[in-house]
Amino acid sequence: MDRIRIYNGMPATELGTEGWHKPWSGGNGGECVEAMRLGDGRIALRQSTDPDGPALIYTHREMVSFIEGAKAGHADFLLAAAPGRRTERRTA
Template sequence: MHHRIRNGVPSRDLGPLGWSKPWSDDAGGACVEAKRLGDGRVALRQSTDPDGPALVFTSREMTTFLAGVKAGDADFLI
């Protein structure tokens, strides 16, 4: 199944278990949910659309993204 997991895959295809909500907003409960996949990749989905598409990132992509956020590279977004 791992070869069929790609960006935009319907979240329901990744199963209902293992999703967590490490980030959420203060306005209405819209959260980003994350799930570590069996091959080490990370899937992200919108909590208000649990059957919608998931973005899938490699471990290296997530590490690079999080390091950039911590360094302030995404501060322009807020």
């Protein structure tokens, strides 16, 4: 990748099309988050249904903290259904 200024909210297309991964997938019709490890160790995230949209850029430490917190249940509130909507339950 050519030297570009990488910043939070930049168009994901400016990071290129190679190197994006879907860390997990499920029965969501392909709607998921894609991740890319950048050369400096940061991690870019984008919405798979909007690959031309913004890339959110996180440090490695920020991602470790988020993932560890999610595993510990600290992000469970994000799974609560919006008023009037049912929550899909996944089974292992």
